[in-house]
Amino acid sequence: MILHESEAIVLRTWPLRESDLLVSLLTRDLGKVRGVAKAALKSRKRFGGALEPMTYVHATYAERPRQELVRMDHFEAIASPLAHPIDYLRAATLAYYAEVLENVLPDHDPQDAIFRLTLAVLEQSRVDHCWMPLTYFSLWVTRLIGWLPETDRCTDCGQSLAGEAAYFHALADGLSCARHKKPNSSMLGRDSLELAQRMSRDPIRAMSGEPWTRQSGQDLRRFLVRTLERHTERRLNSADALSRLGG
Numbered sequence: 001m002i003l004h005e006s007e008a009i010v011l012r013t014w015p016l017r018e019s020d021l022l023v024s025l026l027t028r029d030l031g032k033v034r035g036v037a038k039a040a041l042k043s044r045k046r047f048g049g050a051l052e053p054m055t056y057v058h059a060t061y062a063e064r065p066r067q068e069l070v071r072m073d074h075f076e077a078i079a080s081p082l083a084h085p086i087d088y089l090r091a092a093t094l095a096y097y098a099e100v101l102e103n104v105l106p107d108h109d110p111q112d113a114i115f116r117l118t119l120a121v122l123e124q125s126r127v128d129h130c131w132m133p134l135t136y137f138s139l140w141v142t143r144l145i146g147w148l149p150e151t152d153r154c155t156d157c158g159q160s161l162a163g164e165a166a167y168f169h170a171l172a173d174g175l176s177c178a179r180h181k182k183p184n185s186s187m188l189g190r191d192s193l194e195l196a197q198r199m200s201r202d203p204i205r206a207m208s209g210e211p212w213t214r215q216s217g218q219d220l221r222r223f224l225v226r227t228l229e230r231h232t233e234r235r236l237n238s239a240d241a242l243s244r245l246g247g
């Protein structure tokens, strides 16, 4: 048995039998792991207040020989999303982070840059301030996992998209210029292309004071969600919730 102590982020829990929970945990040392938290619903001492999705925790867990599931021993909350006010948009945003990480990350593959990105966007995601961190997270997670196509030129002809709108299709890779857009494409506006380039360059803190509405970067988010969905071949339910909120 190998004991681990690591910073981690709780992604999701499922009820098992009695008061046991199955937990999906994004750990800093080992990447995504799944394990059983025995009597989690009864033990305030071992897991008190630290099982809510997107809680940043100090986790103690054990890998067991020849077993896929780890044994979750103890979580101590470092930062809880419930420490700040929550509304429907912030709840949907947190659910989106959890679902994306759950869907895109392979098990047991530590990705420190994605871990740090997640902490940075969690810190920024407040009531009335979710659209920017949501967009930033979508762009960077797509890029860090290696699925972001070039955003500055047409995939078909290589022509620069500077100062132009671009087009994307749910079933195709990359962005196209107006000449090569496929039937039933969606448009990614010039402002959003510039935004994508700025987000690729700047730390999130540099953007935190900017005024954002649900329309800001809306087409960019849709493009990124379609890209993530196409690569994972799974629909993001939380993205539907966000889209119903106008984002």
Ligand SMILES: [Zn+2]
Pocket: 154, 155, 156, 157, 158, 159, 176, 177, 178, 179, 180
């Ligand atoms: Zn083209």
